[in-house]
Amino acid sequence: MDHKLIGKDFVVTDIEAKVTGRAKYVEDFRADGMVFCKSLTSPIPHAKIRSIDTSAALKMKGVLGILTADDVPQFPPPAQGIFAKDETFYVGEPILAVAAESEEIAVAAIEAIKIDFQELPHVVDPLESLFPGGPNARSGGNVAAGQIKLQTVKWDGADFATAGETKLPLGRPAEEWSYGDIDAGFKKAKVIVEENFVTATYSHNCMEARSAFAYWQGGKCFLYGSNQSHTAAIANISRYIGIKPDQLVFLAEFCGGGFGSKIPGYPNMAIAALMSKKINRPVMHRISRHEEYGIGSARPGFQGYVKMGFAANGKMVAADLYVVQESGPMATAGDFRAAGGALTLLYQPDAVRFRTVPVLTNTVPVGAQRGPGENQFVSVIEPMIDQAARQLNMDRIDIRIINAPDSDGKIGQDRGPLTSAFQKDALAKLKILGNWEERKKRSGQKNGTKVTGIGIGQGFHSAGSNGFDGLVRITTDGKLHIHTGVGNLGTHSHYSTARVAADLLNVNWENAIVERGDTRRGLPFNSPQAGSLTASTQSRTMYAAAMDMKDKLTDIAAQMLGGKPEDYVLGDEKVVSKSGGKSITYQQAAQKAVQLGGKYSGKEVPDELNPITKSAVAMIVGTGLIAAAKDKLPRVGTTPGLTCNLAEVEIDTETGVVEIKECFSVVDVGTVLFPLGLGHQIASGQILGIGMAHLERHIYDPKLGIPAAMGFHQSKVPTYLDIPPNIQWQAVEKPDPHHPLGIKGVGEPALGSGASCITSAIADALGGHLFNRTPVSADMILNHLSGRPPAHKPLQVNTV
Amino acid sequence: MSDADSNKTEPGQPSLRTTRRSFIKGVIVSGVAVSAVGYVVYERTARRPAAGAVERLITLNVNGRDRRVDVAPHETLAYTIRNKLGLTGTKVSCDRAECGACTVMLDGVTSYSCSTLTQSVRNRKIVTIEGIAGPTGGLHxxxxxxxxxxxxxxxxxxxxxxxxxxxxxxxxxxxxxxxxxxxxxxxxxxxxxxxxxxxxxxxxxxxx
Missing domain, CATH: 1.10.150.120 ([2Fe-2S]-binding domain)
Structure with a gap:
């Protein structure tokens, strides 16, 4: 199909606001009578809250009110609540908030509040909690996640004794599944790779902290929040505030970074809203960087064990994976499950056993971060694939091609189908793009104090969903209004997917208006801006709405000009008869729709629409020709976004510094929707992958449970000085057959392949030495090169 | 590798921007430290200056215009331009001179406005993001x-x-x-x- 807009670059509509500083984020809003609130946060990692005395604070001039756990909705443990109640679980956990005429007064009032804490034993290392008699992060237990109920799991002393200090004890898991016969697989394997590994927990570190601003008007709560999704977050935010979804006016036009930590709303948003209700003033709740570290989420680290068996031809015949997840104190992350999924998808092993236990710790709450689970997995596993290739004397890309999924590949415990997978093609293309045959000769080459490493990495995340509602409208002035409820995470997919509707309806982009960012504009129920979903999911949602609009346009043309709807086609912003000669403009059709009412003007909507979509249509009813439709197009199986990267690095053997010289990426994302935007996702995935591979990590004092990497540079986020000069990429460009336009997503796998090509390259530079840990720091490299033992024990977490 | 002490000038050229050290010294001189809890929006009403205190009503040259503004001794430039001059294009993210979201120019040299005391820039030409576009409003x-x-x-x-x-x-x-x-x-x-x-x-x- 020849498209005018799909697959073409464009100037993203809101980008000028970003480069001129006119884009407004939460803290940029003001209202008459606005006051401020600040939270009091826990100074200790685990304690009973015996009493809170706010009397002195309440007497202070300028103090307007205090909000505590007693004033806010409660959620059953171990869910993350708004405030700690009775028990606090980590340093930085909000306990209450004070509103005052100024933040200065609020801070002074917080200083005047007395809390009587009874300290409880705390734990920051999952293995310590699993040890017989080890501390529990919560009074109710030490293991929980999603369907895994809060419980206490202690392993046997014998598990620890057998493992010693270098191996992961393989005690009782909380969840286990398998397929195939792994014992038989390992027996017939020619090469077995067996390793223990650690991936560090690290902060999301969104540049915009999760501040919120709220006021109430006419019984509705107006909430300005920093959120990467929009309408997908409404139900959850309403739940936190304790109101019905239609009582919430949610304004989220820009979001200063989310990376998974701002998907469905979060508890902190409710503080401004509930404080505002309590004191009847608009409330600005600004979050400092220090506070953001506590409530801003983190990617959960793993302590793991893996054993992989390979046949002589490189095929993975059996795999055994055990993941212990550092889960923070709340059941907020399911990364461990995704690690199992990534194993089954990327290498298609004949037999797999997966065991896991998500352990609660008195560290900050963790959650999804760009490629949750898959990316921790590949960052340590991909260098092991190299090791198998070396032992089999195979080419390192060829071993990946042999194992990579094609469209007949399977995923997960249930061996579910895929909508399409062209990773073999991507890897073959990467060989050419990265000049592999020549480049691989430089592996281990020395140049003065420098040694070269060449790395290969892969990434995967499911990257497409369906079943959401599309909403488009042609107003009586002939303009196409594209209503989108996806958020503005910064991927630009809120606009690139909106262009699908304009493209399919033959509307010039200049005559299209994207309605977004404010629920009062009538925003339908759409995909969360998360999980690499938006490009694929929202484009098919737009397709569904455009097809409904097309049916209505031809229907109205037939009513106005005679004949049947199928006698008409869409021309350039008009409906024309196939025989030629007769036509109506979109403007005339919209005017007619207002007269006709019923399904044309939005008076009647399909019952299958989400209630959020129905109320959105109610806001715009009668303003033109309205098409609201649920995406019921077929999609069977997981839609995998797949990427592979190649990196060349130089390690300075005197300093341990890793310099990244060149990076290449090839992606299997189906039809390319917006090339410039896709390139940006690939490049940023590579850059954040560099952070994951050898820079970013949490540090906790194991004795005190106090975090020690709270700032950007302490966390070691990548800077301009960490990136390679030019990141080149290509797409496989094979459309996904389960999508009307063939589009799959990319955001998350791009980071996974970006991280794993670096860990692979570092190992390669060091003659295949496996650190089995992220991040690989300069210290680790230096210790290795000089024959010193590592500064930490093999399974130790929260290390410098 | 990340360079925690990254410097905005080219190698071989002296750094002109306010360092964290000089900021801290400034805070000590003014006698009031920003709370460790995080950044703080200051009280709006000017208190009567104590003997020996700095003048609060000062003139700032921002984006080519002189602006009279009431500034507390411990107030940061990021706070003044965002909250008193209404120029919210300047962002505050780390509030500790690490990230540069609050970068402005002082006499043409970049500075972290989150860690610059407003009182210290009275005689400087301040340019914020709002002053970057050309005089006719065209984009730079x-x-x-x-x-x-x-x-x-x-x-x-x-x-x-x-x-x-x-x-x-x-x-x-x-x-x-x-x-x-x-x-x-x-x-x-x-x-x-x-x-x-x-x-x-x-x-x-x-x-x-």
Missing amino acids: KVQQAMIDELGPQCGFCTSGQVVSAVALLNRNPKPTQDEARRGMSGNLCKCGAYDHYLKAVMRASQEA
């Missing part, structure tokens, strides 16, 4: 290049990136890519948009 070539190269992702760090890029090209109109990334290295971006930002800086440097 750096801004246009950032649009053409799709520089920003989430946009929260973008104001600071633009100000730093403009300052860089003012003092070094034709930087090499390596000079450009060193010049920009005081500005963090957690989206990882560095590659596209750098392309934009290089594109702008090639414009007349």
Whole structure:
């Protein structure tokens, strides 16, 4: 199909606001009578809250009110609540908030509040909690996640004794599944790779902290929040505030970074809203960087064990994976499950056993971060694939091609189908793009104090969903209004997917208006801006709405000009008869729709629409020709976004510094929707992958449970000085057959392949030495090169 | 490797921006420290100055205009321009001179406004993101290049990136890519948009 807009670059509509500083984020809003609130946060990692005395604070001039756990909705443990109640679980956990005429007064009032804490034993290392008699992060237990109920799991002393200090004890898991016969697989394997590994927990570190601003008007709560999704977050935010979804006016036009930590709303948003209700003033709740570290989420680290068996031809015949997840104190992350999924998808092993236990710790709450689970997995596993290739004397890309999924590949415990997978093609293309045959000769080459490493990495995340509602409208002035409820995470997919509707309806982009960012504009129920979903999911949602609009346009043309709807086609912003000669403009059709009412003007909507979509249509009813439709197009199986990267690095053997010289990426994302935007996702995935591979990590004092990497540079986020000069990429460009336009997503796998090509390259530079840990720091490299033992024990977490 | 002490000037040139050390010294002199809890919005009403205290009503030259403004002794420039002058394009992210989201120019030199005391810039020419566009409102070539190269992702760090890029090209109109990334290295971006930002800086440097 020849498209005018799909697959073409464009100037993203809101980008000028970003480069001129006119884009407004939460803290940029003001209202008459606005006051401020600040939270009091826990100074200790685990304690009973015996009493809170706010009397002195309440007497202070300028103090307007205090909000505590007693004033806010409660959620059953171990869910993350708004405030700690009775028990606090980590340093930085909000306990209450004070509103005052100024933040200065609020801070002074917080200083005047007395809390009587009874300290409880705390734990920051999952293995310590699993040890017989080890501390529990919560009074109710030490293991929980999603369907895994809060419980206490202690392993046997014998598990620890057998493992010693270098191996992961393989005690009782909380969840286990398998397929195939792994014992038989390992027996017939020619090469077995067996390793223990650690991936560090690290902060999301969104540049915009999760501040919120709220006021109430006419019984509705107006909430300005920093959120990467929009309408997908409404139900959850309403739940936190304790109101019905239609009582919430949610304004989220820009979001200063989310990376998974701002998907469905979060508890902190409710503080401004509930404080505002309590004191009847608009409330600005600004979050400092220090506070953001506590409530801003983190990617959960793993302590793991893996054993992989390979046949002589490189095929993975059996795999055994055990993941212990550092889960923070709340059941907020399911990364461990995704690690199992990534194993089954990327290498298609004949037999797999997966065991896991998500352990609660008195560290900050963790959650999804760009490629949750898959990316921790590949960052340590991909260098092991190299090791198998070396032992089999195979080419390192060829071993990946042999194992990579094609469209007949399977995923997960249930061996579910895929909508399409062209990773073999991507890897073959990467060989050419990265000049592999020549480049691989430089592996281990020395140049003065420098040694070269060449790395290969892969990434995967499911990257497409369906079943959401599309909403488009042609107003009586002939303009196409594209209503989108996806958020503005910064991927630009809120606009690139909106262009699908304009493209399919033959509307010039200049005559299209994207309605977004404010629920009062009538925003339908759409995909969360998360999980690499938006490009694929929202484009098919737009397709569904455009097809409904097309049916209505031809229907109205037939009513106005005679004949049947199928006698008409869409021309350039008009409906024309196939025989030629007769036509109506979109403007005339919209005017007619207002007269006709019923399904044309939005008076009647399909019952299958989400209630959020129905109320959105109610806001715009009668303003033109309205098409609201649920995406019921077929999609069977997981839609995998797949990427592979190649990196060349130089390690300075005197300093341990890793310099990244060149990076290449090839992606299997189906039809390319917006090339410039896709390139940006690939490049940023590579850059954040560099952070994951050898820079970013949490540090906790194991004795005190106090975090020690709270700032950007302490966390070691990548800077301009960490990136390679030019990141080149290509797409496989094979459309996904389960999508009307063939589009799959990319955001998350791009980071996974970006991280794993670096860990692979570092190992390669060091003659295949496996650190089995992220991040690989300069210290680790230096210790290795000089024959010193590592500064930490093999399974130790929260290390410098 | 990340350079925690990243410096916005090219190698061999002295750094002119306010260091964290001089900021701290300034705070000590003023006698009031910002709370460790995090950044704080100050009381709006001016208290009567104590004997020996600094004058609160001062003139600031911002984006070419003189502005009279009531400034507390411990008030940061980021706070003043965002909350008293209404110029919210300048963002506060780390509030401790690490990230550069709050970057402004003082007499043409970049400075972290979150860690600059407003009282210390009374006689300086302050340029914020709102003052970067041309006098007729047209986009600066750096801004246009950032649009053409799709520089920003989430946009929260973008104001600071633009100000730093403009300052860089003012003092070094034709930087090499390596000079450009060193010049920009005081500005963090957690989206990882560095590659596209750098392309934009290089594109702008090639414009007349």
